[in-house]
Amino acid sequence: MRFRQIHLDFHTSPLIDGVGSRFDATAFASTYRAAHVDSVTLFSKCHHGLSYHPTEIGRMHPGLGFDLLRGQIDALHSVGIKAPVYLSAAWDEHAAQTHPEWRIVSPDGTLPQSRNEPTGWAFLDFSTPYLDYLCRQVEEVMRLYGDGDGIFLDISFQMPTVSTAARAKMDALGLDWTRPADRETFLDRSTEAYYEAVKAAVRRHDPAMPLFFNSGHVRRGQRKHYRQFYSHLELESLPTAGWGYDHFPLSARYVDPIGFDFLGMTGKFHFTWGEVGGYKRPEALVYECGAMLAHGARCSIGDHLHPTGALDPSTMAIIAPAYRFVEEREPWCLGSVNRADIGLLSLQSVETPAAGGGSDRDSVADDGASRILLEAGLTFDVLDLDSDFSSYRLLILPDAVPVDDVLRVRIEHYAANGGKVLLTGRSGVDPERGFVFDLGARWHGTSPMTGGDYLLPIAPLQADGIDQPMFMYQPSERITVTDGLSLGAVHEPYFDRTPRHFSGHIHAPSRPEASAYQAGVQKGNFVYLAHPVFSIYHQVGAVRMLEMAESAIAFALGDGRLISTSLPRAGRVTVRHQPEQARDVIHLLHATPALRGQLWEANIQPIQDITPLFDIAVSLKTVRPVSTVRSVPDGDDLSFTEADGIVHFTLPRMDGHAMIEVSYRR
Template identity: 45%
Template structure:
């Protein structure tokens, strides 16, 4: 997999004339060189359904007069650029109007993406319909006729479908189409069949050709779905609705799956399909640096103009980022993460209903860990818990039989837990299934309630702090030590009992423990991660970081004085005998209605880092500058160094 990919969209209406008429091989190549691009996903078929090459399996765009796909592949290969080929799999608008009976339907017989045919937009196909055979013939044609370096299939995944084909199959199998579980199970089978037949179709012509099925999000805990791909492309456009928290969460999970992966952002100010919208070059510099700092390769989304010319402004912006990536690749190849903490994903547990892309508990936990500069991975049931010193069970992880056994084995070997909210309870929610130094007394009747820590916070003085999230009422056992009390308000806010503008103040009386330490770890009685995602209170983060630092203790791998908006990772490059510490700093700001923008990159001076590797370090240097960096090693074997200046991204290499 190449490091510097462009994902080139071309969703082009039949109402536009002159398709591709300005395509020029030399200009195409010049833009790829200008953008420092070494791989570009080019297109066979778009969401409108048209082919961009002569086709018997499909229909060429009515206003295209030559083989555009073939021309792009030839031009790219001539200068050493790879060309995976894109086909819109789930969408085909010209065919949707000819065969609406093949479309996905909801329980009310509505279509999606748009619910009907009198609105602009696309309609998604059911892969349990005859459409699958049409799609497979299109894939077969591309693989046979073109020197594709891979196949990218878009808008696919497990779907709930109530089309006539799916309902008829359920009835034929003696199942009830009104049974949600039966519908979901058929959706799982349908997607598995689709993925298997795609693989068989490709392998019949070019065995092992890479293929990726894109659904916009890699579902944590579904390793079976991930394994249907040869690699992963983590679609994560921060300005397009994903935000800057999504990619680190997705990447820290993908690191553990054993598949090569890349981070896919976009050049757009907002999201896909935006013509004339551009990010500041600094945003792409940061986003691509964030990819390689998390063990990923890079992909940047673009959309070709209907007339076929590559936009020079776009490739100037991409080139500013990819020139830097190109200089850093040697230190980012074949790496693996170093982590003290494993964040057990709520999405991976299957216990979070209706989560979209992140889920508040996962997102809040990742944000705290990033801001606290904690080295962490995102894990699931199949992960090796023993790699970590601490496992976090965020907010709503009920202890099933399998998870309970893994947790007990982890604790028996000296591991520690940080559990919050309802995490640690049995599946019935009636009692704790693991020993956390507390007894369960039910859901706290007061919301919000207050936390008075027995320890000093880093930035805040002693006080009773409001916690807005759902809390659990607990009692300490002989195994537990109270680290902070819960205080309840005088009463909940009600029509006849309310006080002031928001909520009732604390009655300033202890009402049981709010945070307890035991031999197993630390338990916090609120959904603190979910709350941090929604309100971001400093006390939440500082309480969690206090707990983590107490649990990790002197064995903590990395410490730094980098400000909270900085990001730190530590990657091992075993084949080269070295570790690479990535330091990043940028501050996204919100513009308009929720668009996160990076514009200014402010330098950070005097960043101090301490790294405990458990092995001697021979020398330390900045990469790619190759500047030697002074360092000291203390009696415990911890290496200390200072980075004089950090602008956006800096790698510090430690040879061992």
């Protein structure tokens, strides 16, 4: 898989003339080559349902008079640049207009559309003959453009449907289309049928052709599904378009330990896909590509080709510095694996997401836990039920992870072999039996204080300088300690806030005396916190709550962390090991996105400036004695000391992203 890719959108209305009129094959290829690009995903069919080449299946764009796709592929191949081919799946305006019976019909009888304002894309139903139509388009691409370097199917998800075709198929399967559960079952089957049909259409022509299905988010807990149908993964994550800068690390930390080849996908846009004339700062792209490398990903930058087919020189001037930056650093990224203290068992994965039904991008407990770990500078991977827990010093179950008997036995075995376990909120709680683990405490249900209660933890878990009860915004689980170590007290408000009972602006003050319930408990290798701290932090972002959560994680982890730095909270750190080179590569990142606006209910938080940091202290647990420490790719040696299996050094300066090579004696 190439490191420096472009995803070249080309959603072009049939109302636009002169499509491809300024396409120049030589300029197209040379411009990308000069910008250090090594792969460009090109369009066969866009969301408008129009093809950019002659077609016997669909409709060639009426404003296009030649085979643009062939011209683009040949131009890129002439300079050694790969050219995967894109087709839109569940969005196809031409098909929706000419075959309205192929559209999804929602259970309420409406025809759903995407939320693009003031109109939206119609959703096509894979349980209708549209799937056959789409597969014939895929096969046509394989016949005519089999020299392309991959197939990218976009909008690869479905919504619940009661179309005529869907009802008939549900009846044939013995499913009741009036029942939501049966509609969900059919949704999964229909989506699986889509994957199988498209994969067969590709594999009939080329068993080795790379194949990816994009749904806007790689949902955790579907690794078997990905292995069955995907050749690699592309993590769509436009930080300024609602994903935010913490979405990509969470997805990457899940995909990376599974072993997939994968890339991160950002955009050159100020906001979102298709924003012709929207530009971010080149410093932002450098930071975003640096974050991809830090998490073991290759890079993809989204762009949108102008209808004329001419590349935008302003866009190329933004992309070129980022991909020159990546190219220089590739040798320190190849074959690297993440080093991590902590395994975060994803709530989203345990909840067993369905194969169909959209991207499910947000998972509050997972998102909050990942954000705390990132801001605390802790090294972690995101796990599912197929993961091996044994290599992690601490396993975290965030806020609401249900634990059945199989998972309970696995975790008890992990703890018996020295692993530490941190549970929060309802994790590890059976509504009928209480705690499924021996935590040295009893569970008495959820606090009736629905607006939240107060936490006063023991001194080692307190936020800096805060020795009074801290409001937690959500209710705790009520527990009493039996033979475990209490981790503090819960203080209740005088009453829950209601129209009849309220005090002040928000919540009632805390009662001066502690309640009968504890804030948490520690017994053996298990630590339990009674509040859903990760969901709460995601909700409110309280700095003092971050400090408390970091202290609690450190308490559960014990024995120090893999790496410590003097980076500020906006800093990020990963440690990647290259076994063949006998070295660790430390990635340090720092940028400060700032709120600039809001579009489509998404906060726009671009990176405008990269502020240099100086004299960053770093301490790393080493795997064996160190021979050299140097900043790469510039190669400047850094002085260091070693003691008790830890190497200490100071990086004089970093600008957004830094890589430090720690080489070991062979």
